[in-house]
Amino acid sequence: MALVGGLIALLLGAAFVLLVFAVSGQRDAGRLALRSQEAITAGTELEKTVISLENGLRGYVASGNERQLQPWNAGLKVYPGQVRKLEGLVSDVPSQQAQVQAIKEQIDDYVNLWATPLLGLARQRLRVAQSVIVTGTGRVRIDQLRESFDRLFSQEQSLAIKREHSAETTSSRAIAAGWAGLVLLLLLALAAWVYLRRSVVRPVLTVAEASRRLAEGDMSARVPPVRDDEIGDLARAFNSMADSLEASSEALAERSRELERSNRELEQFASVTSHDLQAPLATISMYAQLLEQRHAQELNGGQQLVEGINAATVKARTLIRDLLEYSRAGRGELLNEPVEMKDVASEALEMLAGPIDQSGGDVTVEALPVILGDARKLRQVFLNLISNALKFAEDIPVVRVSAEVQGNTAIFAVADNGIGMDPGQAERIFQPFHRLHGEDDYPGTGIGLAVCERIIEQHGGRIWAQSAPGEGSTFRFTLPVAGTRRSSIGSFDGGAGA
């Protein structure tokens, strides 16, 4: 860039100097043209003087009258000065200088070798002088002088034309130089712009584009680091950043793949185990019952032990069922279609009609939005949450299902007036088989909320609880809204009860 700047400054300076030269050249040429005119004027004056010399002399010789000599006397005094003036005006052109020198010699010869001798003769022998003058020598000399003057003038004239022409040429050259300078500057500016664009803007834009792609997850986004300057450094820095980003993201992906795999294996293990455990459990249960039916008398006090076996078997089967349910909740294909959540909630209420009736409680479902998801699995969420609300009731349960839409997300809420819990427990309750209370107080394996969390997370949502002991609990979960038009609906709070 410093080189380009220097070059521009140099060219600017050159254009300026060219202009100055052209303008001063034009002025000089104009002055020279004027000088030619002055030379012609001075020459014409001198020619007039020479002619007046001849006229005065002829007048005197013809008449013998001294008064006729006046122009001669006057001319004799002024002509040397006029010659000097003319010499000064043509001093710059050797050929014209020579011509003036020749004229000077001709005049001197005319005066010294013709006119003055003739005048002397006329003063002594007028008649002889009169006869001599007829020879026309004087006139011949004057004619020759006139020819010399004409030559001088025509040369000076053509010189003036040449000088004017050169003045015009230098003038147009000056203008051309000005224009050329201007055009040159414009071209330079254009070139600088193109250069900047090519060398700075475009590479930076390339880096910006690559950054955008990288940000969008395209880890292969790179910039060709073709140059050695700061832009090249930027490109290289970007590339190394992208390299390390890609490496760490790959490592991350690998780790998450490994986690997923071990998770899957674990689930499979759980599923297989629980499935395979069901058969021996059933067998144990069957043999316990056979024992009870066929050998009741022989057992005596053993009757109680058999009942214990039966109870443990039932509990184990419940555990295994719940375990299977939990592992299924996170597996299998997830449908992704518009789901009318109002209908889903109604189905859940229908399935829970018995427990609701038994509790004598009241479950209200307000207006719910349509979301994208799997209706069957979401029904399980409602089933688990509502049945929990019924289960952990202090007296007559009151459950309220509502939703509000924020942007593309719907936030559902299932609120009850139950026993509530310590806010510190609110997170742990979503862990599988985590229980806050003894099984004797509240039945269940503690798998319900874990299943809910699995399903909601499968939908890309989040589930959490807000509660305090004795103040009831509110379980909230988010789901993506189906279609954007739904988002215009601000809130479903205060909708009609089910």
Added chain:
Amino acid sequence: VRFRILSLAAVLAALGGCGGGGDSKSDEPPLPTITIGTKNFTEEYILGELYAQTLRKAGFRVVLKSDIGSSEIIDKALTAGSLDMYPEYTGVLLSEIAGDTRRPRTAREAYERAKRFEEKRGFTLLGATPFSDSNALAVLPRYAAKHKLKSIADLNAIPRLRMGALPEFQTRFEGSVGLDSVYGVKDLRFVPLQFPDRYPSLDKGKVDVLAVFTTEGQLSAGRYRVLDDPRNLFAFQNLAPVIRRDLARKYGKRLTGPLDSLSRRLTTDTMRRMNAAVDLKHEKPADVAARFLKTGTPG
């Protein structure tokens, strides 16, 4: 290249310096520039070139001012100091400049009297030429036959005679004045002619009689009849350079020697042939003079 030119110039300057050193060994004062004038006709132009080239060869610098005018004019220029020297005819010098109309009996007498006159006023005559370029009157042969002309005296009989001549002829003793007083030719119609127009005017019948000079090339062809001058109106006209006496004295033989030896070679025949070379063959006076000086061939 510039260096080479400079060094060449230095070498030339050194050579010039050596030459100058050689010259200065002779210990002579530098020779002056001599201004030579000539009168206004062919023979004078040739003579001016002959004397000028001879002097240049002798080492003098010469300015040659040709075609100044008739004797009366050139004499004024000489006496005014505008000229140092010019070739003049003894007869004209005597009659028109010295105003001496006594007819000299010999060429030698004419020369001596003219020289005395010039020396009285600060000039002198160098050696005279063998040729004499006298005035003469010429007519066409058929005009001579028609009027039975033999001598100038016969012109008396012709009324209103048309007389062609250089303008000064009208006022000169060796001209209209002498024709009247010596031969009684009075009924003249004088026609002043420029030098080159004279013979054509006679040829075309614009004039009856033409004043000529005896060395003119035109006369050698026999086309014109030169009238006799029984009463010696037209005097001896041998030529001699008139020169400032102080110059002649100061440079002596160095100046006068080459000029005198040139003058001695100028016979009537030589002069006529050189005149013819210029007037009839239209050679340049300078070339004719140069050839004569180099080869001795007059043309």
